[in-house]
Amino acid sequence: MGFSFFYKKKERPFLVLDVGTEAVKVLACRKENNKTVILGAATQYFERYGVFNGQDFAAEIIKKAILKAIAGAEQDFIIYSERAKMPALVTLPPDVLRAEIIEQTFRQKDSKKKIARKEEKIILEQVFKGAQEGISQTFFKKFGILPKDINWISFNILNIKVDGYSVRWVQGYNGRELKFKILVIFSPKYYFESAQKILESLKLRVSKIIHLTEVLPVVFGEKISDGIFIDVGGRISQIFLIKNEELMQFRELEKGGEIFTQKLSETLGIDIESARIFKEKYASKQLSPESEQRIREIFLKEKRTWYESLDIFSSPIFLFGGASLLPEIRETPGESKVFYPKDLSNIEDTTNKINVPQYTPSLLIAQFYGKEILRHNSSSR
Incomplete structure (x- = not known):
């Protein structure tokens, strides 16, 4: 699949659909000169965990989450009537794509x-x-x-x-x-064909199915020529090594924010959704010092498991993704830094929503597409 069409002058808006193992993120964007303008943004968590596990590809749950995320973005920018016309860039969970x-x-x-x-x-x-x-x-x-x-x-x-x-x-x-x-x-054919059916049923005009390995060197390479980049997901994290603006290595780590959510759920005797919300409040420093200390004690084993699984001894390390704000992950050994959306250049956020690193992967895809538009328009002159 390639980019199917481009627009000159005032570009038609496009969608970024970022489907993860825990949630769906949607951005409605437009390219204006050298800037990527964010017109709408929303995140929707799946109603239950494990929708991509094994043969359990819960199509209706995934479809429902995507529709809710698109509806959330529509509150910022009316896209429903334009949805079938807008190019959509789609990325799928790491165990699918x-x-x-x-x-x-x-x-x-x-x-x-x-x-x-x-x-x-x-x-x-x-x-x-x-x-x-x-x-x-x-x-x-x-x-x-x-x-x-x-x-x-x-x-x-x-x-x-x-x-x-x-x-x-x-x-x-x-x-x-x-x-x-x-x-x-x-992609495993069963998963890929199931994902295609969902996207077709939503009447999305998919311009490209894209993986972050294709995006990072293009977007980050101009600003950061060397480094380790970690997209900390729910169940799976992705690790990218870039050197001299070239992708040198890539691997997946079957651990992410979900191990901390499950630990809270088991220890405190609360459901997964409540544990996730509690974990996010802890990560964003919304709890009392006493509660923070208690959670740090609960997470000691998971913190050690994360460090041992990471097996990284060089730096700098740039963290992003939904779970990257957890202290246990932010304190990754070495010279580590959380990469926020504000750290990306030429982004204009009209929604004032995308201020957390959970949106960084989606923004990277949006910027990549914007660069492709500029490259295509320049070469066609």
């Missing part, structure tokens, strides 16, 4: 012959096929999912080397060994 970085090597028989355009196409087809096979084998061993049950979404070349020298493309070069670093976005 997957990303892997894989390296592939292609060896030429004639190292002195320059690579023509037709040969480049054949080479890329072979390395992409090799990437598919490598990921399929790993995925089958880990989850038991067959290659035929994987939906391949995109292949993005991060780096190419010809006999050890970095190049932007292979056409016109000669050499023996061609090395490719490839970012592959894919």
Whole structure:
């Protein structure tokens, strides 16, 4: 899937639909010159946990949450009548929309012959096929999912080397060994098709299904060329290593804010929703010092589990996502900083709602799309 259409002059508004493991975030945006203007924003939590666990893809619960989030954004900006016309950028939960970085090597028989355009196409087809096979084998061993049950979404070349020298493309070069670093976005077919049906039923004009690995180097690279970025989600956190504006590594950590919510629920004997609200008040310093101290004691084991699972020894570390405000996560060892929406440049928030790092991933996607609009309009002049 690619960006299906762009607009010049005054851009048509677009939607960002960020579906996580716990909640749905919706932004209604417009690109105005170099700024991304936020016209509407809303968050809606799922009515129950685990809607994406195993084979339990609770379509009606997910659809209901998306509709409520869109309705919340509509209170700021009337988008209902325009919804079918507006491009929508969609990201799905990390266990539904997957990303892997894989390296592939292609060896030429004639190292002195320059690579023509037709040969480049054949080479890329072979390395992409090799990437598919490598990921399929790993995925089958880990989850038991067959290659035929994987939906391949995109292949993005991060780096190419010809006999050890970095190049932007292979056409016109000669050499023996061609090395490719490839970012592959894919999804288990069952989950992906279920998500597609939900989006179609909502009459959303999906412009692109997008993963944060595609977004971060483009948006952050200009401002922060090196660092570790952690999107602290509900059940799954995503860790990105960027060096010299290039995505070097990516991995998922099957831990996030949910372990703290569950601990509060079990210890205090309250339901999950009440525990989540209590946790958020603790994270935003709305509790008394005595209550804060009590929760810190409750979270001691979970804090240690988080640190040990993280296994990061370099810095700087930039944290964002719904659970990044928890002291137990903010105090991640090393030079760590919570990345707020206000830390992003060229954002105009007309709603005064997006002041928490829970919205940072959605804003990154909005800015990425804005950059694509500018790039497309510049190249078409």
